[in-house]
Amino acid sequence: MKIQSEQYQISKVQQDQRKLFVYWDDGHRSTFHYIWLRDNCYCSVCGDPRHGEKRFRIIDVPLDIKPLSVSCDSGNTLEIVWEPDSHKSIYNAQWLRQHCYSATEREHRQHRPILWDSNIVTNLPQIDYEEVQSADKSRLQLLEHLRDYGICFLRNVPPQKGELESFAQSFGPLLETNYGRVFEIVVDPEESQKSVANSQIDLIPHTDDAYQYAPPGIIFFHCLMANNDSSGQSTFVDGFKIAEVLRQEDGDAFDLLCRYEVSYQKYYSDRIDMRFSSPVFSLDSGGNLQEVRISNLFPAPLDLPEEAIEPFYIAYRKLMQLYTDPRYCLKQGLQPGELVMFNNHRVLHGRTAIGIQNQRRHLRYCSVDRDYFESWRRLLDRNLNFQE
Incomplete structure (x- = not known):
């Protein structure tokens, strides 16, 4: 507040x-x-x-x-x-x-998030890295971008290992994941068996680790190397925006996605067998969106009452048509020295396919719980208001 x-x-x-x-x-x-x-x-x-x-x-x-x-x-x-x-x-x-x-x-x-579509490309929520590091007002602006848009881009970040961890840890402890605290996203046929992020295939927008009870909160991607062509571009979709579009266009479909749970699963070698079920849209008591959880990458069979199966698939198809529609997708080819942060419980992310002859792309990934970002925003807001 x-x-x-x-x-x-x-x-x-x-x-x-x-x-x-x-x-x-x-x-x-x-x-x-x-x-x-x-x-x-x-x-x-x-x-x-x-x-x-x-x-x-x-x-x-x-x-x-x-x-x-x-x-x-x-x-x-x-x-x-x-x-x-x-x-x-x-x-x-x-x-x-x-x-x-x-x-x-x-x-x-009641906070009202700023909903966006592909047109956000003309006015990206972005900020200079050095400003965030040196001034509390800029740091607060970054946190407000994350609150309002669910995403923020940082420019002029040194493209070297260690910079990502240092920056992310200034907000809170890094989350330990199946891939460690920091994950190297590069094209690697062997590692692609563990994570689709290391494959070359096109990845449609999704929530990371939707199969977990508590998926990562704020995700960081730091670009160290980029492809020479336009392949492997990052894609982002405002899950709150497509939810509200669906609510306006087909209220019954929206209600079905709030009511029934979708099942997700992740199985790898005898080491990981994770499963979780959740509604696609989670609302507060006032009907405001709290969380979006979407992943066509790790689905489990739907486990719904038989009379709900066909109506649910009709609703789910409408949803997928929205989050794969270019009108709602921000496409950004991250360049060395750029970092993007986004709320994994709101913003879906993906990637275009990577050409077989062009595999230079190297991103580094880590995540921090959302609680720490909300805490920092409140503290900075309070302190700066008192100073004024």
Whole structure:
């Protein structure tokens, strides 16, 4: 949640049997239930507000808890003394407004991703590597690109081994995968048995490691060498965009892909046998997209009720027509010294086929959990706002 720059004051409060009504100087009214207010007391007895640690247990008070008294200090602080133990809770006005759960305020706090198609090529979310390394504002801009677009390109990255790991680890620990912490993506017939990334074939856009319970979060590709021709170009598709297109064009097909699970599997030699099933689209309680999981590279047989098989295939075909449609695909031939980062839970990626006579392409791959990026974005946003 972005820190609000506005400073709000409480103009008055009113009470009924179950909740408190807070009126603000801008005309807005918040409703706070007593049980919610008591649950969110972070005094020294109930918890530690510095770390979000809670000691209070909701079962320690009745559901119909009521205040003995309510007072407001100059519109900046709300103080409540509770029945029956006279426990005192103090709430900062700005904190209350930031956590107001009225429909309008919850809508205001909802982040809206910027959806894109192939036209993004004319205005790529990109930034200079040295700027990110040297300035917090540029680093925050990078994180906001990832939040808004799900992808960001970095230019002028030294095309040498070690640079990728050093940069990625500045955000969080590298994930250990089936291929190690860093994976060399080159054409290699033997290694292609372990990973299609090392093959020459065309790879349609997909979610990496969809067969895992928790696929990689933010993926990094760093280019060290590129082909002399246009083969082996990286491709990217905004999974949120195609989901919304499908929702508008065929709501029933969209609902089927939210409801039923697709199965994925990865089997290699007696060393790996991974399987997972998940809906293609995962939504939050408000119907907003949270995750897209698509991979035609590692499918397992559908395991659905028999009456759902044919309708599901109709929906799934429509989806594939969208994510393989050039109108929605960003095609970029990464060059030495370029690095791309993207949210694997939103952006699908692939690659055009690599010509048999041209196999110079060398990318290095690693990934970091999304949690660390969200944490860094909040911290930088807060710190830079305080400095201003």
